[in-house]
Amino acid sequence: MADTRQTAVRNNLLRLMSPATFSAISAHLEPVDLPRGFELSEPHEEAEYAYFPETGIASIVARSPQGQHAEIGIFGRDGMTPAAVVLDAGSDPFSIFMQVEGDGFRISTALLKPLLDQDGELKNLLGRYVQALSVQGAFTSLSNAVHHIDERLARWILMCHDRTDGDEISLTHEFLSIMLAVRRPSVTTALHVLEGRKLIYSERGVIIVRDRQALEEFAADAYGESEREYLRLLGPYS
Amino acid sequence: MADTRQTAVRNNLLRLMSPATFSAISAHLEPVDLPRGFELSEPHEEAEYAYFPETGIASIVARSPQGQHAEIGIFGRDGMTPAAVVLDAGSDPFSIFMQVEGDGFRISTALLKPLLDQDGELKNLLGRYVQALSVQGAFTSLSNAVHHIDERLARWILMCHDRTDGDEISLTHEFLSIMLAVRRPSVTTALHVLEGRKLIYSERGVIIVRDRQALEEFAADAYGESEREYLRLLGPYS
DNA sequence: CGGCCTCGGTACGGTATCAGACAAAAGGGT
DNA sequence: ACCCTTTTGTCTGATACCGTACCGAGGCCG
Numbered sequence: 001m002a003d004t005r006q007t008a009v010r011n012n013l014l015r016l017m018s019p020a021t022f023s024a025i026s027a028h029l030e031p032v033d034l035p036r037g038f039e040l041s042e043p044h045e046e047a048e049y050a051y052f053p054e055t056g057i058a059s060i061v062a063r064s065p066q067g068q069h070a071e072i073g074i075f076g077r078d079g080m081t082p083a084a085v086v087l088d089a090g091s092d093p094f095s096i097f098m099q100v101e102g103d104g105f106r107i108s109t110a111l112l113k114p115l116l117d118q119d120g121e122l123k124n125l126l127g128r129y130v131q132a133l134s135v136q137g138a139f140t141s142l143s144n145a146v147h148h149i150d151e152r153l154a155r156w157i158l159m160c161h162d163r164t165d166g167d168e169i170s171l172t173h174e175f176l177s178i179m180l181a182v183r184r185p186s187v188t189t190a191l192h193v194l195e196g197r198k199l200i201y202s203e204r205g206v207i208i209v210r211d212r213q214a215l216e217e218f219a220a221d222a223y224g225e226s227e228r229e230y231l232r233l234l235g236p237y238s
Numbered sequence: 239m240a241d242t243r244q245t246a247v248r249n250n251l252l253r254l255m256s257p258a259t260f261s262a263i264s265a266h267l268e269p270v271d272l273p274r275g276f277e278l279s280e281p282h283e284e285a286e287y288a289y290f291p292e293t294g295i296a297s298i299v300a301r302s303p304q305g306q307h308a309e310i311g312i313f314g315r316d317g318m319t320p321a322a323v324v325l326d327a328g329s330d331p332f333s334i335f336m337q338v339e340g341d342g343f344r345i346s347t348a349l350l351k352p353l354l355d356q357d358g359e360l361k362n363l364l365g366r367y368v369q370a371l372s373v374q375g376a377f378t379s380l381s382n383a384v385h386h387i388d389e390r391l392a393r394w395i396l397m398c399h400d401r402t403d404g405d406e407i408s409l410t411h412e413f414l415s416i417m418l419a420v421r422r423p424s425v426t427t428a429l430h431v432l433e434g435r436k437l438i439y440s441e442r443g444v445i446i447v448r449d450r451q452a453l454e455e456f457a458a459d460a461y462g463e464s465e466r467e468y469l470r471l472l473g474p475y476s
Numbered sequence: 477c478g479g480c481c482t483c484g485g486t487a488c489g490g491t492a493t494c495a496g497a498c499a500a501a502a503g504g505g506t
Numbered sequence: 507a508c509c510c511t512t513t514t515g516t517c518t519g520a521t522a523c524c525g526t527a528c529c530g531a532g533g534c535c536g
Contacts, residue, residue: 221304
């Protein structure tokens with residue numbers, strides 16, 4: 001996309017690049033559709049492309065040898081993948097896939113890597129994003145350890161809401177149960193709790209945020225720290 | 239410590255630096271004692287020094303606004319702190335402190351930063367470590383979500399054992415309960431389980447690994463993934 | 477030795493969540 | 507319109523873990 005203008009993109013990392021860096025990169029950016037379930041990166045495999053979403057939400061999921069899994073982070077227009085390319089690590093052991101469909105840009109990692117090596121400012125920018133992502137993972141870990149399912153669900157809905165345009169998030173209970181690493185019926189009852197408090201509407205295949213602020217109050221201890229860290233490092237993204 | 243020879247250090251990251259990089263750094267390394275409880279870095283504060291432990295174990299702990307806390311990672315001679323300096327992030331929101339006393343080296347972050355900026359190889363080395371650390375955090379998160387307390391305890395003992403010289407690890411149940419984010423009596427009973435299976439001895443203030451291999455088998459699904467990732471990125475460290 | 481403080485063991489009731497199964501409802505395709 | 511699949515709601519019993527409290531045991535100090 002040689003003619004993509006930086007002010008027109010929505011991905012926060014692309015927006016934050018210096019004009020010089022952006023023009024060097026944009027020559028190689030291809031727009032891509034990111035349908036639900038699309039694999040941005042597979043565990044232990046070197047990714048061919050780096051992705052910068054414009055819309056939609058991606059999940060990063062860790063899987064244990066015996067097949068247990070849990071989501072350790074999400075990102076949308078606030079981020080990119082793979083972090084491994086920023087850290088000279090080649091691959092990482094996670095599944096990264098689209099959870100809410102969208103679109104974005106991709107660039108071959110073979111092209112991105114040399115750009116990173118010669119452009120310290122770019123490397124620092126993406127480094128700060130990696131920090132934000134890993135802080136998000138850390139607070140997910142804390143939340144998994146100490147918070148109840150309904151609070152974790154509220155946190156998760158808020159994080160998705162931050163990354164979408166409207167108030168609708170379309171996903172099934174089944175899917176949510178994987179993200180939160182709980183039973184599917186536990187999601188159903190937790191959603192009923194949030195609905196009973198008039199924080200959300202819940203319909204088949206879709207959750208609608210009804211009272212964002214009250215939802216934040218409900219999530220209380222579970223939501224906010226990693227968002228503050230992102231803000232400090234990279235500014236607001238919506 | 240201008241006369242520190244690279245082959246004599248035990249910290250794996252220092253060992254892996256190129257001789258040129260090491261000699262540039264070693265001029266500024268000061269040896270330091272790291273007593274139990276020593277704060278390597280405080281939340282939201284820019285660290286004055288970077289630390290490279292030679293012995294002992296440090297914990298990285300996240301705290302929620304309401305004061306809940308959980309350990310998200312540990313490191314000893316396999317690592318360093320703060321990761322933030324590698325990622326141009328200034329600070330991070332965690333408490334990092336010595337959990338098992340030891341010693342190591344420190345270098346002023348003001349001196350380390352310019353070295354990182356001009357030495358891409360060094361930045362990549364520490365970048366790979368940051369990846370290893372964040373993978374460790376991710377699997378901690380998974381473990382918090384899906385594994386039982388006794389398995390998580392076994393994992394945790396194994397991770398400490400990897401980073402110490404003998405088979406003894408000295409810490410109290412109280413301390414362990416904070417690390418695992420569980421009640422203190424839950425630690426007591428979980429330790430009894432491991433002891434009953436003859437995997438460890440447990441005495442006042444100290445845990446002794448008795449059958450390392452069986453302990454790994456017990457931890458099974460909880461232990462190993464992040465260790466494999468470290469090995470891939472940075473090799474063995476003991 | 478006696479006192480004290482830290483640390484570890486145990487007990488009791490309560491509950492969040494699990495495991496598994498089943499049934500009702502909502503769509504989609506032919 | 508119908509069937510068939512996907513998604514959601516609900517039930518039943520089990521259990522892992524919690525909050526709290528209390529007591530014994532080990533180590534340290536005068």
